[in-house]
Amino acid sequence: MSSAQSFNPLSRGSDYEQLAKRFRPIFERIAEGAEQRERERSLPVEQIRWLKEAGFGAVRVPQEYGGDGASLPQLVRLLIELATADSNLTQALRGHFAFVEDRLNAAPSPERDRWFKRFVDGDLIGNAWTEIGAVKIGDVVTKVSPEGDHWRLDGTKYYSTGSLFADWIDVYAQRSDNGGDVIAVVSTHQDGVKRSDDWDGFGQRTTASGTTVFENARVEAENVIDFATRFKYQTALYQLNLLAVLAGTGKAIERDIARHVRERTRVFSHGNAPRVSEDVQIQQVVGQISALVYAAEATAIRAAEPAQWAYEARFGKDDENERQANIAAEIESAKAQVVVAELILRAASDLFNALGASAARIDKVLDRHWRNARTVASHNPLIYKARIIGDWLINGTEPPYIWQIGDGSDKAA
Incomplete structure (x- = not known):
């Protein structure tokens, strides 16, 4: 076994304050x-370029490879801080950190080491998994076909979060030769990849979650990866990103309401003080919002701990320990989603209880917080998350690690 194959340091954490300070x-x-x-x-x-140049995309890469070796709870804390500044950027990096995590879980190899170097050099990975229209659950229209010493990728994906900013795209596809499901990691620096900013949702509007079309796009053979090898806690990891988006949105609400109340000079005749900042009822609203946000942030960070356990268990040679860790990662991220979404949506609405009607003016864009939180909370129906938790607690039913969306009718329309 070569030294590259046997060298396998893990990212167990670093000095968070030093990391965040950068x-x-x-x-x-x-x-x-x-x-x-x-x-x-x-x-x-x-x-996004500022983050790339600062090495933000490599914070999970082991220090021995030039990264920061951050743990998953530390990554979530960083993503919350970024989402407080602009929640769109945290979500735009969702696919990147998922692919980084997959490479962290891959067996040591020269191919894995090349990806670590790309991450450290600043390369970002986008996401292209979803197909819409007359596509049944389980079907994959996007195909990757062998062509000499490489592969050819053809198909159309939607909701390609962050792909307009990316150097590579993590594409869920199907092999044309044997029907196997794979991840095709395709370079965006070629004519065969066409990206559009056509996401028309009312929230998270600058995440570059548009349509991506692949037409005879070249994929190197080493970058066609069997989907069966994908890291087990991937769904939980994707949800941790959304939890960070929500928690960061909450902290932005907390910041904005305190500033607007502090600066407001107009008062109501039936209020409680000559200045809004001195009105005890307004102070109570701000305090309650702060408490909601505190609980959401703490929950999001706590939910990342079992995912870190699952990552470390991947190389621990104890199958049952790894299984339990993956179950915990999925269940705890689901629990967090159910409660954090409710906390932040409430905070985004209560924001207006402390301010007058002028807070609804378009130029203040305070409504973006509710729109963004509602959009993120809609990604994965919370009712299904709650049901999965209940089924696990009552019946011991292991949660699904992979799920899909598509046409469920007998005949696609």
Whole structure:
């Protein structure tokens, strides 16, 4: 066995304050333009570049490979800080950190080491999994076909979060030769990849979650990866990103309501003080929102702990320990989603109880917090998450690690 194959350091954590200190000035710069980008629906291309150049995409890469060796709870804390500045950026990086995690879980190899180097060099990975229209659950229209010493990728994906910012895209596809499900990691620096910013949702509008079309796109043979080898806790990892988005949105609400109350000079004749900042009922609203956000942030970080356990158990040679860790990662991320979504949606609505009707003006874009939180909370129906938790607690039914969406009728329309 070569030294590259036997060398397998793990990312168990680093000094969080030192790590966060490096990125906080960038987060502050990102926050400065967040409202303007929302008004103009301007994609944060420059802001993503700042993060790339600072090595943000490599924080989970082991220190021995030039990364920061951050644990998953530490990554979630960083993503919350970024989402406080602009929640769109945290979600835009969702696919990137999922693919990084998959490579962290891969067996040591020269191919894995090359990916670590790409991450450290600043390469970002986008996401392209979803197909819409007359596609039944389980079917994959996007195909990857062998062509000499490489593969050819053809198909169309939607909701390709972050792909407009990416150097590579993690594509869920099917082999044309044997029907096997794979991940095809395709470079965006070629004519065969066409990306559009056509996401038309009312929230998270600058995540670059648009359509991606692959037409005879080249994929190197080593980048066609059997989906069966995908890391087990991937669904939980994707949900941790959304939890960070929600918690960061909550912290932005907390920041904005305190500032607007502090600066407001107009009062109601039937209020409780000559200044809004001194009105005890308004203070109570702000305090309650702060408590909701505190609980959401603490829950999101706590939910990342079993995922870190699952990552470390992957190499622990104890199958039952790894199984229990993967179950915990899925169940605890689901529990967190159910409660954090409710906490932040309530905070986003209560925000307006502390301010007058002028807070609803479009130019203030305070409504973005509710719109963003509602959009993120809609990604995976909370009713199904709650049902999975209940089935596990009552019947011991292991949660699903992979799920799909598609046409469920007998005949696709």
